[in-house]
Amino acid sequence: MNHDQLVQLAGEYVEKNPGNFVSEDQALTDSVRGMKMYEAPIFGFASVQDDFFRKLKDQKIVGEHHRMPLDWMSEAKTVISFFAPLTENVRKSNAKKMDWPSDEWLHARIEGQAFLNDLLRFLQNELEKQGFKTMIPSLSDEFTSKIGKQAYTSNWSERHIAYACGLGTFCLSKGMITSKGVAGRFGSLITEMPIKPTERGYDRYDDYCTHCGVCVRNCPADAISLEKGKNHDLCCEFLDQIKETSKPRYGCGKCQVAVPCESEIPTK
Ligand code: B12
Numbered sequence: 001m002n003h004d005q006l007v008q009l010a011g012e013y014v015e016k017n018p019g020n021f022v023s024e025d026q027a028l029t030d031s032v033r034g035m036k037m038y039e040a041p042i043f044g045f046a047s048v049q050d051d052f053f054r055k056l057k058d059q060k061i062v063g064e065h066h067r068m069p070l071d072w073m074s075e076a077k078t079v080i081s082f083f084a085p086l087t088e089n090v091r092k093s094n095a096k097k098m099d100w101p102s103d104e105w106l107h108a109r110i111e112g113q114a115f116l117n118d119l120l121r122f123l124q125n126e127l128e129k130q131g132f133k134t135m136i137p138s139l140s141d142e143f144t145s146k147i148g149k150q151a152y153t154s155n156w157s158e159r160h161i162a163y164a165c166g167l168g169t170f171c172l173s174k175g176m177i178t179s180k181g182v183a184g185r186f187g188s189l190i191t192e193m194p195i196k197p198t199e200r201g202y203d204r205y206d207d208y209c210t211h212c213g214v215c216v217r218n219c220p221a222d223a224i225s226l227e228k229g230k231n232h233d234l235c236c237e238f239l240d241q242i243k244e245t246s247k248p249r250y251g252c253g254k255c256q257v258a259v260p261c262e263s264e265i266p267t268k
């Protein structure tokens with residue numbers, strides 16, 4: 001197994017696996033039956049020895065609680081991060097009505113995340129078949145996240161890991177912009193397989209954001225401002241309102257659609 005084979009396997013899995021298509025019994029409406037949720041992921045890699053992982057323990061970046069790759073697996077050599085872009089169907093549907101998430105978006109958040117977890121397990125299995133011990137931090141019993149007033153964090157932040165792996169930079173809405181844009185989800189694995197690190201093609205943590213302010217106008221919760229950035233409390237309260245009506249589904253993502261950074265790095 002090499003880097004290209006891993007990327008190819010993931011691409012094939014996303015195209016063919018039924019989990020990436022809304023099933024008949026789960027579909028909220030007829031129009032979403034069979035809809036594809038995610039496109040083939042893009043990948044980035046970092047060495048577990050990269051000094052950048054230590055920086056994440058800085059309170060201004062994530063904090064002391066953020067784990068180092070070797071805390072998850074002492075034999076590890078490489079951190080693998082991927083970004084799975086949402087399909088055009090999902091993205092465009094969510095831009096039709098800016099005060100409530102589309103059914104397509106709700107599916108991609110919940111059933112879509114379940115599918116991405118399957119993709120992670122599939123890749124873990126493929127790497128282990130080649131003799132490389134591999135683990136998935138977000139699916140480990142030791143993974144923790146805090147979501148509530150003034151505390152929005154985790155001990156493995158997928159965006160910070162993606163940043164380390166050269167996949168992209170943060171932005172005003174506090175999402176992460178990759179070469180395939182901001183609308184999508186991340187996943188990561190830690191493996192014994194040695195893989196050449198991806199170069200980080202940026203200097204500042206928010207290099208790819210133009211500060212155009214379109215996400216500010218899109219946000220139904222007024223959670224984003226050009227002066228103060230993003231207020232997680234307001235965002236989270238809005239997501240809670242959606243959960244009350246759409247349980248077990250929820251989501252919003254208006255800051256990730258109909259924006260110049262939706263599916264590419266915006267031009268300055
Ligand atoms: C907690 C959480 C939330 C909270 C808080 C969000 C947040 N930005 O932290 C709430 C509930 C509000 C939320 C909402 C949403 N979330 Co959320 N959430 C998470 C979760 C579980 C943990 C995030 C975390 O650990 N944050 C840690 C803190 C420290 O991050 P931070 O404050 O943003 O970090 C800042 C500092 O580091 C600062 N900084 C200052 N100096 C420096 C210097 C350097 C060098 C660097 C690197 C940074 C830096 O820059 C960062 C950004 O400003 C992750 C999953 C995961 N395990 O990562 C998903 C995750 C962040 N969410 C995601 C998504 C998609 C959403 C929603 C769109 C929901 C939806 N699907 O409809 C909204 C969008 C909100 C938004 N605009 O950010 C995606 C992000 C996708 C993307 N393209 O960015 C993630 C990664 C899930 C996934 N598996 O893909 N989420």
Ligand code: SF4
Pocket residue numbers: 171172173208209210211212213214215216259260261266
């Ligand atoms: S819409 Fe504009 S300001 Fe908002 S995150 Fe994207 S590039 Fe940055």
Ligand code: SF4
Pocket residue numbers: 173218219220221222223224230234235236238239252253254255256
């Ligand atoms: S997810 Fe929705 S509420 Fe939260 S910041 Fe983005 S647009 Fe605003």
